[in-house]
Amino acid sequence: MSNIHLLNTRKSQSSEIDSILRNLMSIQGVSAAAIIDNDGFVTHIHRDSEVNTDAIGASVQVVFGAAARSAAHVGHHGTNMVICENTEGYILSTPIDAGFILALVTQRDALLGRVRFELKETIPVLKKLFSSYLAN
């Protein structure tokens, strides 16, 4: 495969990842959608207000890791989603592939079922996109 073809494939995959985040942002109450790598760095983000991306990235990785460890302590293997319910809203985080996590920040008026449904349906697609993206 030529380098130009690989470059075009990566570009279209990256643009599709952006479209997915934009689509998640269109859900009522969602204020930020981010993809965070294994080290807690934000690789893609869409947000409707100023948020500290470094802080979000690091804390989502820490919270997800802690939740996964506590799940393992009670014999639950494989954490599919972590939901933090806060006074002002929710933070939902879901693993994608190779340590990447999709995180959504919502306001209190977000419909949890709507956001969770969209996340659950989006993850298999993101997994495919990421495995192909990382392989190229």
Added chain:
Amino acid sequence: MHWFESQLLALNKLADKYVVSQKKPAANIVKSSADMRESRGQFIEAVQALVDNVSKVKGIAACTAYHDGLILAHSKQALNIDAFGAAVQESLHAAQQSAEMLNLGDIEQIVIVGTTNKVAMLSVGPLMLCIACPKHINLASALRQDI
């Protein structure tokens, strides 16, 4: 066919279309992702439209849609949506167990009638559509009314 039946039929078709889009072999991941997103968007929009329309019907107290017992869409007048969702999920679970014992097949509808109100739960694709109204309302004829 009245508006509710035809809208419900359209919704089921959109749910099927979405399932088909998920199962399509993905030679082009980007295109299949965009197709799935579009089908899902159409399905969710149709769910919200149906919920809005049902809640306009005279005599209907509230209309909501749930996924795994969590709220996905609701009419403006819906109250206690989280508690309602938990009850829906529990009812579905009990109904599924009974359906299995009685060989009924997949659950299509559950109706709970109390002394003052009643709730109808309809399975639509991966969701449960719930319609609440006072006990004396005949839901079938109420939903035949033009909105």
